[in-house]
Amino acid sequence: xxxxxxxxxxxxxxxxxxxxxxxxxxxxxxxxxxxxxxxxxxxxxxxxxxxxxxxxxxxxxxxxxxxxxxxxxxxxxxxxxxxxxxxxxxxxxxxxxxxxxxxxxxxxxxxxxxxxxxxxxxxxxxxxxxxxxxxxxxxxxxxxxxxxxxxxxxxxxxxxxxxxxxxxxxxxxxxxxxxxxxxxxxxxxxxxxxxxxxxxxxxxxxxxxxxxxxxxxxxxxxxxxxxxxxxxxxxxxxxxxxxxxxxxxxxxxxxxxxxxxxxxxxxxxxxxxxxxxxxxxxxxxxxxxxxxxxxxxxxxxxxxxxxxxxxxxxxxxxxxxxxxxxxxxxxxxxxxxxxxxxxxxxxxxxxxxxxxxxxxxxxxxxxxxxxxxxxxxxxxxxxxxxxxxxxxxxxxxxxxxxxxxxxxxxxxxxxxxxxxxxxxxxxxxxxxxxxxxxxxxxxxxxxxxxxxxxxxxxxxxxxxxxxxxxxxxxxxxxxxxxxxxxxxxxxxxxxxxxxxxxxxxxxxxxxxxxxxxxxxxxxxxxxxxxxxxxxxxxxxxxxxxxxxxxxxxxxxxxxxxxxxxxxxxxxxxxxxxxxxxxxxxxxxxxxxxxxxxxxxxxxxxxxxxxxxxxxxxxxxxxxxxxxxxxxx
Amino acid sequence: xxxxxxxxxxxxxxxxxxxxxxxxxxxxxxxxxxxxxxxxxxxxxxxxxxxxxxxxxxxxxxxxxxxxxxxxxxxxxxxxxxxxxxxxxxxxxxxxxxxxxxxxxxxxxxxxxxxxxxxxxxxxxxxxxxxxxxxxx
Numbered sequence: 001x002x003x004x005x006x007x008x009x010x011x012x013x014x015x016x017x018x019x020x021x022x023x024x025x026x027x028x029x030x031x032x033x034x035x036x037x038x039x040x041x042x043x044x045x046x047x048x049x050x051x052x053x054x055x056x057x058x059x060x061x062x063x064x065x066x067x068x069x070x071x072x073x074x075x076x077x078x079x080x081x082x083x084x085x086x087x088x089x090x091x092x093x094x095x096x097x098x099x100x101x102x103x104x105x106x107x108x109x110x111x112x113x114x115x116x117x118x119x120x121x122x123x124x125x126x127x128x129x130x131x132x133x134x135x136x137x138x139x140x141x142x143x144x145x146x147x148x149x150x151x152x153x154x155x156x157x158x159x160x161x162x163x164x165x166x167x168x169x170x171x172x173x174x175x176x177x178x179x180x181x182x183x184x185x186x187x188x189x190x191x192x193x194x195x196x197x198x199x200x201x202x203x204x205x206x207x208x209x210x211x212x213x214x215x216x217x218x219x220x221x222x223x224x225x226x227x228x229x230x231x232x233x234x235x236x237x238x239x240x241x242x243x244x245x246x247x248x249x250x251x252x253x254x255x256x257x258x259x260x261x262x263x264x265x266x267x268x269x270x271x272x273x274x275x276x277x278x279x280x281x282x283x284x285x286x287x288x289x290x291x292x293x294x295x296x297x298x299x300x301x302x303x304x305x306x307x308x309x310x311x312x313x314x315x316x317x318x319x320x321x322x323x324x325x326x327x328x329x330x331x332x333x334x335x336x337x338x339x340x341x342x343x344x345x346x347x348x349x350x351x352x353x354x355x356x357x358x359x360x361x362x363x364x365x366x367x368x369x370x371x372x373x374x375x376x377x378x379x380x381x382x383x384x385x386x387x388x389x390x391x392x393x394x395x396x397x398x399x400x401x402x403x404x405x406x407x408x409x410x411x412x413x414x415x416x417x418x419x420x421x422x423x424x425x426x427x428x429x430x431x432x433x434x435x436x437x438x439x440x441x442x443x444x445x446x447x448x449x450x451x452x453x454x455x456x457x458x459x460x461x462x463x464x465x466x467x468x469x470x471x472x473x474x475x476x477x478x479x480x481x482x483x484x485x486x487x488x489x490x491x492x493x494x495x496x497x498x499x500x501x502x503x504x505x506x507x508x509x510x511x512x513x514x515x516x517x518x519x520x521x522x523x524x525x526x527x528x529x530x531x532x533x534x535x536x537x538x539x540x541x542x543x544x545x546x547x548x549x550x551x552x553x554x555x556x557x558x559x560x561x562x563x564x565x566x567x568x569x570x571x572x573x574x575x576x577x578x579x580x581x582x583x584x585x586x587x588x589x590x591x592x593x594x595x596x597x598x599x600x601x602x603x604x605x606x607x608x609x610x611x612x613x614x615x616x617x618x619x620x621x622x623x624x625x626x627x628x629x630x631x632x
Numbered sequence: 633x634x635x636x637x638x639x640x641x642x643x644x645x646x647x648x649x650x651x652x653x654x655x656x657x658x659x660x661x662x663x664x665x666x667x668x669x670x671x672x673x674x675x676x677x678x679x680x681x682x683x684x685x686x687x688x689x690x691x692x693x694x695x696x697x698x699x700x701x702x703x704x705x706x707x708x709x710x711x712x713x714x715x716x717x718x719x720x721x722x723x724x725x726x727x728x729x730x731x732x733x734x735x736x737x738x739x740x741x742x743x744x745x746x747x748x749x750x751x752x753x754x755x756x757x758x759x760x761x762x763x764x765x766x767x768x769x
Contacts, residue, residue, distance in 0.1 A: 245681065609733055614733065621734075
């Protein structure tokens, strides 16, 4: 009896077990085979994560290695209004001073809002609101700690579980940082060299926030500065923590490369501070200056006022963002006389001692009058440069002929882009000879009927300073990787062409030395310890009147372009004013600015004074010093 | 069958006298082995988990230090700018002015080394007051 009972029970138990195992087996097959695809992806969604790893954007540095643009990682502070509920005003009060935003604006953003209604009629609330972008990490840490104090009067321990959870979320999850890494471009010098550096923009992509260069070197060298993204695939636990053991792929991002400019931030600062002073005095529409090392074509400083703050380019008018030195052309006026005189000397058409009749300041050619600022009689070619005679240069042009003049205009780099590594460069305006009018041959030599950029002009003057060799302007010295190793060996001084012979260049220097002297047009550009060679320019500005361009009195371009030490030039500087007030002659407006920049630059660059000038100055000082002082 | 029925119930439930020690030892060793492997596996898993957490913590610390480094580098760059230095000189009323030319003493030992114009080594870069002549690359 017992045996039968035991057997029956065992059979029943066995059947139950087999049944249970079969049911489990069926379920297993259902889960592992039938629903495999769906469940796998669901499981992966729950645990697997992949994250892009942003590379740090490369730095832009000056020639001395000082950073002019650098990047720091920042946060995008976001909020989930559904977790904030009725505490949006309190939260706004806490966050407003930290985010430097208005409390009302923040409270409005934090208010829960219905986005739409789902198909079942339930409201769908907005769970993602960007409060502020580009928040520094230290500020984010302060926000996090401040958020733990929201509704601090509420004692959570005594509340039911659901409410406890609400307060936990309010304090720890309602305000969060976007997972996509963002970068803030920092320009330690503020607006210094803004037109060279440019600025960046952040584009919002689905998986990342892209920092893209918009102007200047930031835009031109974006591909180098950008770096390569890395990524990581990992699994996380139920609390969302990364399980390092299950990290599948982990690729480090490659930081962007550093772009080293030829710009010297010290010299750039000197140039910009002097331009600001000049701006205060002459309140022009714009004032620009470029400093170049003639031997190599390295651009040491490049500045235009008005400028902008690259941190907030949107706060400035579009006009101020334009780099006028490469993107604007203007009639250069008398500074252009260097081309015609250099060409004529090079061809042997004239010598420095050849004399021309300057018609006492009024020359009638093909029925059109040409004036000089002062009436001159017979002037040598050197004196034509010294006095900046329009009639004299027109007559040299006539003697030289249009074709040769056109050749030298092109040879000096006018009418073509210089190839500087900056966006937006224009070639200027050089009309072909067939478009010349009858009087063009007398107007072009004095810098009219032609459009040049400031950069072209300073490079042409540098060619004269450099024994007639026209160099390609060089703005980038090298590109380095994040370890500081040079990776681009192709930035080096490049000679474009020999425009004039070294002998002619020396003759030109001899003539140009007379300009900043007594009797020249720019005595105010002279330096105590260095011989300066240069040329002034004062050009009337064509203004559109009744649909036609006319030269208007009171609107001028005033410029001075010079280099020093004249016989062994270290630096060539151009200063251009657009519509200066309180004076308009290049010699009186731009000359003094050149002098101040040059004096400070010489000390900064440690250019030793010319021994003869130094001795002469010391002698003069000794002679003028009182006898008692000398005895002492 | 008959013989079996004759054996008293106590004797039937008693352990068989012929338990083989060797077999028992083998089973015991097998169990110990299984146990040891399991414990080892768990220990390794635990170690992996602990090391993973440590790696994560170290990565976070490295990240924090990198960010701190960035912050300090940013601060240093700002403090080295000419604008900031000029402002500080004015603020602290240091009365610094540019030296006059006659106040500058130039040493004979380091004359102005202008690079010869005809030389291939023409590319001159000034670095921290010193001149470095580089060959054309």
